[in-house]
Amino acid sequence: MSQQTEKISIVLVEDHSIFVEGLQSVLRKIENVTVMATFSAGEEVLDYLQQQPADIVFLDISLPGSLSGVEICRLIRRSHKATKVIALSNHTEREIVSDMLNNGANGYLLKNASLPDLQNAIDQVMMGQCVMSEEVRNIVFTANTSLKSIPRLTSREKEVLYWISEGLTTSAMAAKLFISVQTVESHRYNLLQKFQVPNAVVLVKKAMELGLIRSEK
Incomplete structure (x- = not known):
């Protein structure tokens, strides 16, 4: 069950009406969630968020109009930093997944996600974590030997990198390493600067590609 006590406001951006209806029906089963609005095009949600902030936007990638889901994600995260974006798509191409994550997506789920998958994703992104479907994780974390530049890390940075890959929050890392939250x-x-990445998900991906941490099967 979700640990959130306040209502979580959600906006859906998806151009297939039947899928939208099904998703709304599933989300209604999560007691602390309310779907505030649905849109079939990305431009519409940008206008809406200017007037009505939302906690989470579930965003398709292939949308009608001049802006793709990747571009919409980037614009939302730039202008509405408190709003989380979860991609909800059938695309499993590595490049597309990476584009979404590189442009600030907080999660990436496939459209066959179950109710528990959706509820877990909502809870995790609201706690500052990033979530992905298992199939997407396997795609993202598949080794790519073309990357050869390995940043020089201090022993503490290696520890923090490891615990980031394990999904620990900043406060949990601080407690485990006996250092302050500010130090973490x-x-x-x-680490983000050394790896030249925008967020923790891409950081872990690059570190795995370089063999600095391993993905447990």
Whole structure:
């Protein structure tokens, strides 16, 4: 069950009406969630968010109009930093998944996601984590030997990197490593800079590609 006590406001961006109706029906079963609006095009949700903030946007990638889901994601995350974006798509191409994550998506689910998958995704992104369907994780974390530049890390940065890959929050890492939250945030920032990545998901992906951490099967 979700640990959130306040209503979580959700907006859906999807151009297939039958899928939207089914998704709304599933989300209604999560007691602390309310679907505030649905849109078939990305431009519409951008206008809406200017007037009515939302906690989470479930965003398809292939949309009608001049803007793709990737571009919509980037614009939402740039202008509405508190709003989480979860991609909900049938695309499993590595490049598309990476584009969404590189442009600020907080999660990437396939459209066959179950009710528990959706509820877990909502809970996790609201706690600052990033979530992906298992199939998507396997795609993202598949080794790519073409990357050869390995950043030089301090021993503490290696520890923080490991615990980030394990999904620990900043406060949990601080407690485990006996350092302050501010120090953890400093190490996290340094890691993002050294790997030249925008978020923790892409950080872990690159670290796995470089063999610095391993994906447990």
